[in-house]
Amino acid sequence: MQARMPTVPGVTTHSPIIVLDSGLGGLTVVRAIQKAMPAENILYFGDTARLPYGNKSAGTVTAFIRQIINHLMPQRPKHVVIACNTGTALALSALRSEFGGLSISGVIDPGAKAAVTAAGAKAVPAIGVIATEATVRSKAYERAILRRRNHARVYLKPTPLLVPIIEDGRMANDPLVRMALGQYLQPLIERKVDVLVLGCTHYPIFRDSIEDLMGPTVAVIDSAEQCAEDVARRLKVRHLLKPPVDPTDTNAHGWLRCFVTDDPARFARLGSRFLGTPIEQPTWVSPDDLYSAATPAAALRLPA
């Protein structure tokens, strides 16, 4: 695999990485990228006017993400991360074909890889995945895990209320949160899973509670961290990693610019919980400006 990867013309090590999601959850991926590669410049897009993606169809979610990528293409990204499990499950493969010259990755393959590694030497490990309805229905995690380990038992559990509960700002000690987690995790505890994948970028918010409920023998995989490592590897292969900065010099850190389709103030208020640090007010993009027929993917397809 020494073939040189195609690249957007004009891209340099200083070009931004696009991280996109339906809302706030993808900021956990930004946090992991900032930790792994503090020098990188990041454009974050949260499609808050049309969230959530997790209970919508493949056609709809693919159309939304296509619009977002088209909208941000003039920024000449060196890489695009679909930092949303539903978006990865439903749209990654189609959009990779459509945007031929653009490097795009998701969160599912890195999560599946980490799950298989965590399962270790066990002959037939049991791997549980909690995710949105759409991610579960897509069978993307099953495929990604079984491609790496033929002999695994994979249990997928749709957990559709966790995103609304988290977006509502509820904390882990709320009785309703405890009941929802209990209801959702019980069948996976009964099946004695060895590994549990948090198959949605929102879920790391409740990681501690989930680990408590699953018990100390279960490895809990947060796909955000794995995704950041995957992005670093992809950039390195393409010689597009931004040179590391001196971590004592905060001015030398990369920038983060955010875009949202709904209320910027709400995003700034709630986003810091996901990012782990205060977040600047994002720029508002009207959903009308994302109209995809005005900028069809074909018109922007890049030379390979």
Next chain:
Amino acid sequence: MQARMPTVPGVTTHSPIIVLDSGLGGLTVVRAIQKAMPAENILYFGDTARLPYGNKSAGTVTAFIRQIINHLMPQRPKHVVIACNTGTALALSALRSEFGGLSISGVIDPGAKAAVTAAGAKAVPAIGVIATEATVRSKAYERAILRRRNHARVYLKPTPLLVPIIEDGRMANDPLVRMALGQYLQPLIERKVDVLVLGCTHYPIFRDSIEDLMGPTVAVIDSAEQCAEDVARRLKVRHLLKPPVDPTDTNAHGWLRCFVTDDPARFARLGSRFLGTPIEQPTWVSPDDLYSAATPAAALRLPA
């Protein structure tokens, strides 16, 4: 008030009523209209690709509903019902001004009127309203109630998880549903409200449980029924009520045609719970076809 109301040109008693909502909830209004006026023809639009509206901003929700009305205008509606409390709270007033010649109504004023009537002769009745975050924040219910009764105590309680819980298909006997209702209604029970308004067209699904929790002295108001009566009154004033049909002749009933922006099959599967009768597969409308700049409200503004 004998002034003749302006009307869309070409409208007759047989013209359809448009009922629109973010998703499924507005079907409770369709059900009430079908019960009150079985002869009427109805076009229902569920914006399932972009639901929910209840946690989004006024600008976003107004833009979405403007697009939907523009899209359906060629059907020459005799009336438009925003069958969504959030949509009514955030967009009704602006869209009434924009679409000058079009008759548009919502669900909040009818609900507020019924609440005041139910409060009866009590000197200072306590009226509770449960609704989405956006509806509560808009203060639309407070204004509508206090316009009719100066001396009322109005308690608004945002209940943002009820729509996701209902859209998830959970039933009233689910422990999580009981806990959520308990958490949300407790402060209203403590304030000894005389009347409780279900300020979201989804909530009638849990009406029995809510009545049980509130106790027999609290009047529970379902704005769907009140909204249907309001529509009937508006059509009657304009001499646009369709002549009543013989209820024994089912062929003489009005038709219902549905449109959605996401998966039609899912809508048909879940919709009958709201409509109370089986529902035909709706027609899919791409969110791209709703691009409002292509058909600005101004271009379609009707002669008064």
